[in-house]
Amino acid sequence: MKKIERSAVFLKENLALFQCPVCKEAFQDVSGQGVVCANNHRFDLGKKGTLHLLLKGGQNEYDKAMLSSRKALADTGFFHPILDAILNHIPKEGTILDVGCGEGSHLHYLTEKGLSGEKIGFDISKDAIQLAAAHFFDDAFWCVADLAQSPFGAEQFDAILNIFSPSHYQEFNRVLKPDGRVYKVVPDADYLIELRELLYGDRSYNNQDVVKRFKEIYPEALHEHVRYEVELTESTFRWLVEMTPLTWGATDADIEKIIKKPLKTISVAVSLLISGPIKVYK
Known part of the structure; x- marks a missing residue:
C-alpha cells in the first residue's frame, strides 16, 4: 500500500487517539483519506501519509x-x-x-x-x-x-x-x-557548556x-x-552548531568563527x- 493508504488504515484502527482541534469533538469517521468530526470539520492526509x-x-x-x-x-x-x-x-x-x-x-x-x-x-x-x-x-x-x-x-x-x-x-x-x-x-x-562559553562567555x-x-x-x-561527554569531529561539531537553539542569539560572524575552530568534545x-x-x- 502507499503511505497515504497505510495512514488511513492507522486512523481507522486508532480514531479514538484523536479529536477535532476546532470543536474538540471526537472524529466520527475516516472518509476517503481524511478524518471528519460530528460537526463536519474535515482534515485530509497528505501524500506522504x-x-x-x-x-x-x-x-x-x-x-x-x-x-x-x-x-x-x-x-x-x-x-x-x-x-x-x-x-x-x-x-x-x-x-x-x-x-x-x-x-x-x-x-x-x-x-x-x-x-x-x-x-x-x-x-x-x-x-x-x-x-x-x-x-x-x-x-x-x-x-x-x-x-x-x-x-x-x-x-x-x-x-x-x-x-x-x-x-x-x-x-x-x-x-x-x-x-x-x-x-x-x-x-x-552544564549542558553543552563548552559551546555556551564559546558563544557567550560565562552566561x-x-x-x-x-x-x-x-x-x-x-x-x-x-x-x-x-x-556524558561526546567526542566531536568537524562534521558533528558543525551539525551541533547548526541545530542547537544556543546559536539563535549569536551573530553569523560569531558562528562562522567557532565553526572554523571546532571543539573536540562536548558535555551533555x-x-x-x-x-x-x-x-x-x-
Whole structure:
C-alpha cells in the first residue's frame, strides 16, 4: 500500500487517539483519506501519509536545514544515552505521544530498541514532520499539530515524551491514561557548556523553575541526571552548531568563527523527569 493508504488504515484502527482541534469533538469517521468530526470539520492526509491538524501558522525556528543537521547529529548516537535512560523506565509496550518530535529520530531509536505499541509523533513544524515521514514512516504516525490546540483524545496515552520541547501540563493530564506517565528531558546547567562559553562567555543556564514546576504538578516525580561527554569531529561539531537553539542569539560572524575552530568534545548534561500519579486540575 502507499503511505497515504497505510495512514488511513492507522486512523481507522486508532480514531479514538484523536479529536477535532476546532470543536474538540471526537472524529466520527475516516472518509476517503481524511478524518471528519460530528460537526463536519474535515482534515485530509497528505501524500506522504502525514495528517495536518494545525489551524494556523505552522513553522517555528527549526527550518529544514536545521532539522537535517539535527537528524545527522542524532544518527551518530549523540542523544542515545538520554534515550537509553528513558528506556530504563518506560513500559516496553503502550500508546506513546511524542510532543515536539522534530524530525523523528528519538522515536526511531526507541522503536529500534524494542519500544512497541501505537506511537504518534507531532510537531508544529511542517518541515519536521515531512522529514520524519520521509525517513521514519514505519516507526510512528506523524502529524502537524499544536499542543495549545490539541487534536488528541482524552485518557488515551500510556506515555508522553517531552524531550527538549515546551510543556502543557493540563493538556498532558487530559490525554494521559490514569496510570500514564510524562517523560520530560530538560538541559542541566552544564549542558553543552563548552559551546555556551564559546558563544557567550560565562552566561549560565538555570533549569530550576522548569524542574520546580514539574514537581509541583507531579509531587512524586522521579528526577534523574544523565551526564556524558561526546567526542566531536568537524562534521558533528558543525551539525551541533547548526541545530542547537544556543546559536539563535549569536551573530553569523560569531558562528562562522567557532565553526572554523571546532571543539573536540562536548558535555551533555540533562535532567530526566518522570511523573508520578497525576495531579488533577480543578
